[in-house]
Amino acid sequence: MSISIQNLTKQYGSQKAVDNLSFEIPKGQIVGFLGPNGAGKSTTMKILTGYLNASSGQAFVNALNVAEEPLAVQGKIGYLPEHNPLYLEMYVKEFLGFVAELYGLKAAECKKRIAEVIEEVGLEREQHKKIGQLSKGYRQRVGLAQALIHKPDVLILDEPTTGLDPNQLVEIRQLIKNAGKDKTVILSTHIMQEVESICERAIIIHKGKIVADEKIEALKTRGESMEELFKKVTLG
Structure with a gap:
């Protein structure tokens, strides 16, 4: 498994941000990680990246224990946080x-890889600009x-398309879809159509627990939309 989370809990005082969470994601799958604000999505992602320590339970990336081998894990993952931290005074x-x-x-x-990734994400015309001069859409590309x-x-990817205009949304979604052809991708979002267009599977958490884990194809076969499922499992 590319990602394996086993009985993961993160507690802040008496509050459990993540509550005994378990799931696995096989290699090459694109998974939407959904939930209302405060459901525990970002906390789970931060634990996976080694940014936060779990209170209990374990997280693995490519069979590496995140808590025991954080540097090795960080070499295996690419992480885009919700608030994209960029050095605005640096050139792309x-x-x-x-x-x-x-x-x-x-x-x-390094030189070869920079050229490749600039072409991959469509930054050719912006590559010589300062990051602070770029639109939000192009900063997301960076x-x-x-x-x-x-x-x-x-x-x-934590909320990778937040605040983008419709054209930027389409372009960034396509970039993620292309990247997912040879990688495992887990992305959080509040946009249900995004999950239906990009992802193969959706995991919905609420109050730190999994309330649904569905293949998108199975959902479509039932004639149920992602939005309908989300409301059903989070609002009762």
């Missing part, structure tokens, strides 16, 4: 070179580029 190519070096890419490989620069096996 400069920033991607900085990230590539952090991942240990050698100079010749965020995706930094997540892809080291050719990770797993992509973890």
Whole structure:
């Protein structure tokens, strides 16, 4: 399994942000990770990346225990947080070179990989600009580029299309879909149509627990929309 979460719990005082959560994602699957605000989505993703420690339970990426081998895990994943943290005064190519070096890419490989990822995410015309000069849509492309620069096996995307206009939405969704052809992708979103258009499977959590785990194809066969399922399992 690319991702395996076993009895994961994250507690803040008396409140459980994640409550005994378990699921697995096989290699090559694109999964929508859904839930109302405060359901535990971002917390789960941060635990998967090694950014947060779990209170109990275990998380694995490519059979590596996140708590025991965080650096090895971080080399296997590409992460785009909800609030895309970019250095606005850096130029696009400069920033991607900085990230590539952090991942240990050698100079010749680094130059080649920067060119590849710029083409991959459609940043050719923006590559010589400062990040602060870019629109939100292009900043998201830079965020995706930094997540892809080291050719990770797993992509973890937290609200990757928030605040984008309709044209940008279509373009970023296609980029994610293309990236998912040879990677495992887990993405959180509040946009139900996004899940139906990009994902093969949806996991819905509510109050830190899984309330639905469905293949999108099975949902369509039943004639049920993602929005209908979401309302049913989160509103009762």
